[in-house]
Amino acid sequence: xxxxxxxxxxxxxxxxxxxxxxxxxxxxxxxxxxxxxxxxxxxxxxxxxxxxxxxxxxxxxxxxxxxxxxxxxxxxxxxxxxxxxxxxxxxxxxxxxxxxxxxxxxxxxxxxxxxxxxxxxxxxxxxxxxxxxxxxxxxxxxxxxxxxxxxxxxxxxxxxxxxxxxxxxxxxxxxxxxxxxxxxxxxxxxxxxxxxxxxxxxxxxxxxxxxxxxxxxxxxxx
Ligand SMILES: [Zn+2]
Numbered sequence: 424x425x426x427x428x429x430x431x432x433x434x435x436x437x438x439x440x441x442x443x444x445x446x447x448x449x450x451x452x453x454x455x456x457x458x459x460x461x462x463x464x465x466x467x468x469x470x471x472x473x474x475x476x477x478x479x480x481x482x483x484x485x486x487x488x489x490x491x492x493x494x495x496x497x498x499x500x501x502x503x504x505x506x507x508x509x510x511x512x513x514x515x516x517x518x519x520x521x522x523x524x525x526x527x528x529x530x531x532x533x534x535x536x537x538x539x540x541x542x543x544x545x546x547x548x549x550x551x552x553x554x555x556x557x558x559x560x561x562x563x564x565x566x567x568x569x570x571x572x573x574x575x576x577x578x579x580x581x582x583x584x585x586x587x588x589x590x591x592x593x594x595x596x597x598x599x600x601x602x603x604x605x606x607x608x609x610x611x612x613x614x615x616x617x618x619x620x621x622x623x624x625x626x627x628x629x630x631x632x633x634x635x636x637x638x639x640x641x642x643x644x645x
Contacts, residue, residue, distance in 0.1 A: 427496055427524065429463035436461070442483040444475045451475055454485045455494065468495035493524045507623040508615045511544065512537055516611055519604075527604035528596050531581075534607035535593040538577075541614060552590040554583055570617055573610050580606050 426433045440456035452475025457468040470492045473485035503520075505513045519533035535553060542548040542556045546565075550556045557578060561571050581589055581603045588595045633643045 424469075424491075426460040426462060426465070427467065427493060428460060428465040431460075431462045433461055435467060435469070442475065442485055444483055446475075452483060452485050454488075457495075466495065467493070470494050503612050503615075504620075505615070507620045509545075509619065512541055512611075512615070515540070516608075516615075519608060519611075523604055523608065527599045531599045531604040531607055532594050532596045534604065534611060535589065537611060538607065538614075539593045541611075545618060553593050554578055554590050566614075566617055570613050573613055577607065577610060 424433060424435050425431070435458055437456035437458040439458075440454055442452055442454045444450075444452045446452075451472070453470065453472050455468065455470050457466065459465065460467055471485065471488045472490045473488045475483055476486055477483055505516065508516070515533045515537035519530045519537065522533070523530040539553055539556065542553075542560060546560065548556045548559045548563075550559060557574055560566075561575055564571065566574075577583075580600055582600050583590050586597055588597050629644055636643055
């Protein structure tokens with residue numbers, strides 16, 4: 424699993440687990456287990472369902488795990504600061520972060536909608552589908568190549584060819600590919616940083632430098 428704190432791929436070993444039989448006829452059960460990330464030592468509590476079995480000592484255990492969910496941390500929010508990002512993007516983005524662990528599908532839908540709104544209103548790129556908009560964005564080359572590549576990867580990671588709704592109705596809640604919801608958030612962070620946060624930072628630095636230049640009686644930077 425991926426640690427929700429340090430984002431490293433870890434082999435999680437619980438220090439405590441509770442197995443509950445919920446259906447004896449079909450041998451179904453659930454497990455809740457807790458332990459610490461071997462890399463960053465933070466507490467993780469997870470839940471999963473599966474087939475309920477009993478060992479020789481009578482204790483229950485679960486095999487064929489499915490529907491795994493993270494119970495804690497409930498919503499480990501990303502440390503991204505949204506102060507300089509316009510409000511029209513922050514509400515979808517924040518909600519996409521909030522629901523990521525509970526529903527990657529919902530998170531991805533919010534992120535795709537947020538991305539499309541960004542294309543429409545900030546870059547005035549408006550086409551029939553998200554893929555076409557991504558193509559236009561890449562062809563204009565108005566961002567560094569690492570951003571162009573990251574945006575381009577959305578199509579591949581999301582397997583857009585197999586899910587036409589992702590493309591034409593971006594807010595639709597549909598199946599996600601592994602890692603897709605996280606990737607969309609990564610890309611939004613890159614875009615916000617490049618288009619909103621970094622320019623603000625630069626402006627501030629310029630103001631500070633101009634104050635210093637003024638004190639020295641030198642001409643200001645434009
Ligand atoms: Zn960790």
